[in-house]
Amino acid sequence: MRTGATFAYSRQKFRMVGQAQHEEKRVSTERIEGLAAVLTAVRNSEGMTQPRLTQHVGLGRSVVAQRVAELESAGLITDDGYGPSTGGRAPRRLRIRAEAGYVVGVDITAQRLVVGVADLAGTLLAQLEEVVDVADGPDAVLTTAERLIDDHLESIGRIARVWAIGIGVPGPVEFRTGQPVAPPIMPGWDRYPVRDRLAQRYGAPAWLDNDVNLLALAELRTNPAASAARNMLYMRADVGVGAGLVVKGELYRGANGSAGDIGHVAIPEGGDAICRCGNTGCLEAVAGGAALAREGRMLADTRQSPALAATLAETGTVRPLDVTLAAEKGDPAARALLQRSAHLLGGMLATLVSFYNPNLLVIGGGIVRARAHVLAAIREAIYRRSLPLATQDLRIEMSSLPDDLGGVTGAVHLALDEVFSPGRLARWLDAGSPAGQPYIATDDMLERPA
Known part of the structure; x- marks a missing residue:
């Protein structure tokens, strides 16, 4: 009887521990999703206030206040003056701390390469363009891209603060692996690890997509009608x-x-x-x-x-x-x-x-x-x-959008959207930034270095 009672007690304790772990995971997931929702709303809406956030993200007022405080403590959002009063105290306006880091956008077309560096609000701070032939192959084109990126980063003096990189190419892309797949006008690019090459060079997560998706994304983020x-x-x-x-x-x-x-x-x-x-x-x-x-x-x-x-x-x-x-x-x-x-x-x-x-x-x-x-x-x-x-x-x-700005703008917003998504945010928030963590762009945590 004692053995059976002990076994029953152990089983009940194991079940309670499992339930507690499940509840902890659920709360953690809800927390991250709330943080990401608040951050996205602040990023995409100029002059966002805390009362508007409550309506926008569908969370309770106290939860929104907690998430805002956490994002402020993490250095991701900050005050931006006060909004109009509706009878009581004027509400604080919030903005992303755009100056906290930089993202890089690379737009590779059939005959042109555009590289830009933007802040965390997606504002392009610098842009360089050079004539290339995508048919020259990935090594030639990406070497040129790296030179332009280096020139940009040197000009702003913040090489260590690259948070993410977005890249566009004129051909089909398998988004999960960040590789072009049998692109008709890109000889030598099939299954070339474009994403991984730039991620490793700059120690930042990178994402690759086809050029038309990036143009659509640029419209979505800059065109109010879209x-x-x-x-x-x-x-x-x-x-x-x-x-x-x-x-x-x-x-x-x-x-x-x-x-x-x-x-x-x-x-x-x-x-x-x-x-x-x-x-x-x-x-x-x-x-x-x-x-x-x-x-x-x-x-x-x-x-x-x-x-x-x-x-x-x-x-x-x-x-x-x-x-x-x-x-x-x-x-x-x-x-x-x-x-x-x-x-x-x-x-x-x-x-x-x-x-x-x-x-x-x-x-x-x-x-x-x-x-x-x-x-x-x-x-x-x-x-x-x-x-x-x-x-x-x-x-x-x-x-x-001007023809030379659409692709690089979309590349910048691809990087921002991905690095601030709930799954990615959870992987770098405690570290303070995604800089130096290129593995967070991959779906497989086993790729994370020891």
């Missing part, structure tokens, strides 16, 4: 064609990171046009920048476009921009070419609008320069071919 919309479709039409999806205010990447790769969807009008991905009939092959250049060259060679023929004679080439410039001069053939591309893009967007039903569509990339000649045609195709309910509240607009 922030308010919550469900947004971003399409970039440039040398390549791609889309970024935002669902309930968050990027949607799909199972492996390839959501939105619409440029390589076959369309009936694609015929046997060969795409850079190796397939035929892709949207990009007939409506992307390379297609515009190819068809523009044909119009110049056959003298169907006097303006493009003059450009070819003067420069020896025809670029997508030249087609836009010719259209602006009133060249009928150039205008017709842009209209055809717009109808093809609009047809694809109509399908996406009916399928996804966003309330905001933002169009960016080089096509923005031709907005006077393409926007009406894109709108017409969408409203003609989409379901009426899908377009009932749809707003369509061109991106307002």
